[in-house]
Amino acid sequence: GAVVSQHPSWVICKSGTSVKIECRSLDFQATTMFWYRQFPKQSLMLMATSNEGSKATYEQGVEKDKFLINHASLTLSTLTVTSAHPEDSSFYICSARGRSGGGPVLTGELFFGEGSRLTVL
């Protein structure tokens, strides 16, 4: 089945630094990727929708200047947490839907990456 790979799986950084998380679709073209954030014992909250070749669509309350999303190719989307602070510590998960067989119809299933646990000291 389709695989989405996320890297790194965990990162610890100092407050004020920036962290980049990569999300790759390994065996399909992901025209749309979604970035979720999950705090402990809570649900997955959608942060933004990343569209290949265009600007990301951010959910209400998510700072686009703080969470930079780039979807430069059909297999890679990146999330950069800029000037990270302890309250940004969370589990960040990307997910993707591809085009089955290269055709126009998106597959229904949402494939998740392994997640990246960010800890900001």
Place this chain on the structure above:
Amino acid sequence: QQPVQSPQAVILREGEDAVINCSSSKALYSVHWYRQKHGEAPVFLMILLKGGEQKGHDKISASFNEKKQQSSLYLTASQLSYSGTYFCGTEGGNGNTPLVFGKGTRLSVIA
């Protein structure tokens, strides 16, 4: 809008059955079910696309009542491996939209 899941948590003994419900205040295009183990990413269980659809795999099945805008996940003869948090994700409109997840149902299966 976030779907509502119930119950919030349930404890089962091995072999017992459970039902997890997911309801939305809006018309749904599809319902997705995922299970998440602690510290791991969610794992896809199944997707229901049509009203009245029922699906199953092994001893886990689900139904989708389109008119009532709700779905139920059925776990029969539960196993220890079923433990985890179950999330329903709903999609409205004509599809091709982000999934909105419920708050989850924490299932604990004990021996």
